Amino acid sequence: DIVSATENFSDEYVIGRGAHGSVYRVELPTGQIVAAKKFNQTGSDVLPDMGFRNEIKALTEVRHRNIVKLYGFCKHPQCSFLVYEYIERGSLASILSSNEAAKRLDWAKRVNIIAGVADALSCMHHDHSVPVIHRDISSKNILLYSDFNACISDFGTTRLLNPDSSNWTGVAGTHGYIAP
Template identity: 60%
Template sequence: MSKNRFAGSIPAEIGSLQSLQSLDLSWNYLMGGIASELGQLQRLEVLDISHNMLSGLIPTSFSRLQSLTKVDVSYNMLEGPIPDIKAFREAPFEAIHNNKNLCGNATGLEACAALMKNKNMHKKGLKVVIFTVIPLLGCLLGLIVGFFIFFQSRRKKRLMETPQIDVSIRWCPDGDLRYVDIIEATEEFNSRYCIGTGGYGIVYKVVLPSEQVLAVKKFHQTEVEMTSLKAFRSEIDVLMGIRHRNIVKLYGFCSHPKHSFLVYEFVERGSLRKVLNDEEQAVKMDWDKRLNLIKGVANALSYMHHDCSPPIIHRDISSNNVLLDSEYEAHVSDFGTARLLMPDSSNWTSFAGTFGYTAPVLSLP
């Protein structure tokens, strides 16, 4: 029955064939343990179960196979002691080799006592390694986690404490904003969140834990600009009160020696200048959209000049400061140079705005 691709375990029923003298099951796909019932084959003379995938111990019942003269159990995964009968003791090494861990009184095999000793020593050594390495790894992991928690808590504490040092913060009353959330969402204003750069600062896209998307304009920290910001604080409340479809909503303002910024609503397409410089988007800007854009900017300026009290003068209307949403609707933004026109105020003598977009007379000395 050799070389038949038999699979599964050896049937125990073979043990009932009392007159069987030769059993050759070699070169098959038999697996599992050897059935102990094979030890009942008292007349068996030849047994060949080589080149299979049999595993486990050779049954002790094989010690009753006194008629056995030739045996081959090679190329399996058998282990443990071989039966103490003549056929196994006198079997050539080729008939018992290539197994997992056979031992006993046969050519080429290690004595079972020595094998058990080596196995116990191996297990003992393995236990020592396990009980030594695992606690060390646990301690190392604990230290790493501890350091991570420590530095995270220090970072969060530092962020929480930062606004207490010479800081001015104003948020829109209906907004749910926190200084810490903005700093963490931008990883302290990491450059990968930058979506634009201007003369007054850098604009970052911020996604808060609430999934609200904002645009945060962080000012450059020059001495002149910081002085301008201090003068700008008194006008923030008025600017945050603006409600107009063509004006970017200002949610808040923070002035701090390390981070000073304005928080705006996020407008999808970015500045008009960016859209016009993009050939694909510029083509979509047909005359209807461009006329609607001009009307939107005019409506925004009219609202600031005539409907706000006191009136608000933007002073820097340019293609960089007009943002477009997904429907190409205009939104006036960037009030960094805006001023309130108080009834008793005089004209400004200092220039503010973008050259090329302001009245020429304003840039004259």
């Protein structure tokens, strides 16, 4: 259904692009709208496959109202993609880059966005037996629902930490926030 609904992942359905793939708006035959992230097929490059596996692992470990919901995935030699809930307003970055859209973000909405992101990060870092470190929090990876509630997305660089050991890892993702 996903492949046919996007006409074999035609650019006409693209709503975002990243280092390892593109995100598509998909209207299913039932009328439900979802987002599908199709990973670039590069043959020998293992990075997209790692991102694919990281997202599945992290999003099946953590459930929270401010973390994007993973509905399913398809792993095939010719086409790998993840299926998520569709979040209407898109990224915080796209809203902030438009003067007209940014004007709709009054202080109450901005504080609500920050509180939602902080709540999700707290849940990821402290509320699970295995702490989840996102490693790429940026305005591009914060999506907004129609009511301006925030939702963290793009878990491709995520790490699940063993709480019984010392964990050191390199910096990944967008420059900016680094988890403690």
